[in-house]
Amino acid sequence: MAAKVQRELDQFARDVDKGLGSKPKHLLPQYFYDEEGSRLFERICSLPEYYLTRTEAGILAGRSHEIIGALGNENAINIVELGSGTSTKTRILFRALLAKDRGRLVRYYPIDISHTVLQDTANMLAGDFANLRVSEITGDYESGLENACGLIGEQQKMIIFLGSSIGNLEHDAAVAFLRKIRGKLNRADALLVGFDMEKDADVLESAYDDRAGVTARFNLNILKRINGQLEGRFDLSSFAHRALYNTPSHRVEMHLVSKKDQSVHVGALGKSYEFKKGESVHTESSYKYSVERIESLAEKSGLQVKKHLLDDKKWFDLCLLHAP
Ligand code: AVI
Numbered sequence: 001m002a003a004k005v006q007r008e009l010d011q012f013a014r015d016v017d018k019g020l021g022s023k024p025k026h027l028l029p030q031y032f033y034d035e036e037g038s039r040l041f042e043r044i045c046s047l048p049e050y051y052l053t054r055t056e057a058g059i060l061a062g063r064s065h066e067i068i069g070a071l072g073n074e075n076a077i078n079i080v081e082l083g084s085g086t087s088t089k090t091r092i093l094f095r096a097l098l099a100k101d102r103g104r105l106v107r108y109y110p111i112d113i114s115h116t117v118l119q120d121t122a123n124m125l126a127g128d129f130a131n132l133r134v135s136e137i138t139g140d141y142e143s144g145l146e147n148a149c150g151l152i153g154e155q156q157k158m159i160i161f162l163g164s165s166i167g168n169l170e171h172d173a174a175v176a177f178l179r180k181i182r183g184k185l186n187r188a189d190a191l192l193v194g195f196d197m198e199k200d201a202d203v204l205e206s207a208y209d210d211r212a213g214v215t216a217r218f219n220l221n222i223l224k225r226i227n228g229q230l231e232g233r234f235d236l237s238s239f240a241h242r243a244l245y246n247t248p249s250h251r252v253e254m255h256l257v258s259k260k261d262q263s264v265h266v267g268a269l270g271k272s273y274e275f276k277k278g279e280s281v282h283t284e285s286s287y288k289y290s291v292e293r294i295e296s297l298a299e300k301s302g303l304q305v306k307k308h309l310l311d312d313k314k315w316f317d318l319c320l321l322h323a324p
Helices: 002-021 035-045 051-062 064-069 090-100 115-128 141-152 171-182 201-207 214-230 291-300
Strands: 076-082 105-112 132-134 157-161 190-196 239-246 251-258 262-266 271-275 280-287 304-310 316-322
Touching: 002 214, 002 262, 002 271, 035 214, 051 064, 051 090, 051 201, 051 316, 064 090, 064 304, 064 316, 076 090, 076 141, 090 105, 090 115, 105 115, 105 141, 115 132, 141 157, 141 171, 171 291, 201 239, 201 251, 214 239, 214 251, 214 280, 291 304, 291 316
Parallel strands: 076 105, 076 157, 105 132, 157 190
Antiparallel strands: 190 316, 239 251, 251 280, 262 271, 304 316
């Protein structure tokens, strides 16, 4: 375990050095999620401006029969969730699955990198749903998927990837990721992916720059993490959070903008990094989709869209896919 922690820390150090040494500077969004970052992200999900979570939950609640319909009438159903976190939205699906046919058994394989969150969630779910069997899998998406599919064998399954997490992947990475999933899907299986749709720049930008400043703290937390884990000397008050919708690239970008000329030392790297006043560090891209671009992404990944489940405003698509 100690060796694993050290390996992760070394990788963090290499990624920070590479990102801050690049032009333009960047940091990888995966590093938002330490304990504090994960807590802040949970808060973001219930902010009035961050419509994504409640819109997706609304689709799950209102269209659950169509989602369940993709699974046929098996007595036992396998659900694999990538990046399950606290499984809050997935509960909506369980309620529908287990209420519709009380004799049914659902086997749930939540995959997440946080072992503690997984265990707490698994215990709570097992207490709340009698016919739910939870086999939690700690790990990254790839190894987790491999494990879950090994346990499920040839039985029918649905793989779910909610929350518009696909939007944090660049196009080629999204194709590669979906191709990996495609390789695990049999004919009767289904894939459910949450895509955030393109909309007014104002709506998008306030979703990533809320009035209470929670997203700003979430963004700045990456510098706090460098301070805590890599002996960084970032003064958080001399960087500003910025969110903008890059229309031609179809993505919301988050940046940290230096408020002054400054040099910041990172002890673990034995180096200082220079920032010009107004210079920005790109910390996250959140891609927004259209129905056409979802279909083209599916096609490039060897998948086919079975159904687009959109809310009334067409702000979010919970897309059902399968392997043709
Ligand atoms: C996790 N991911 C889908 C979120 C998003 O909307 O891109 C992360 C996030 N960043 C700022 N707010 C939320």
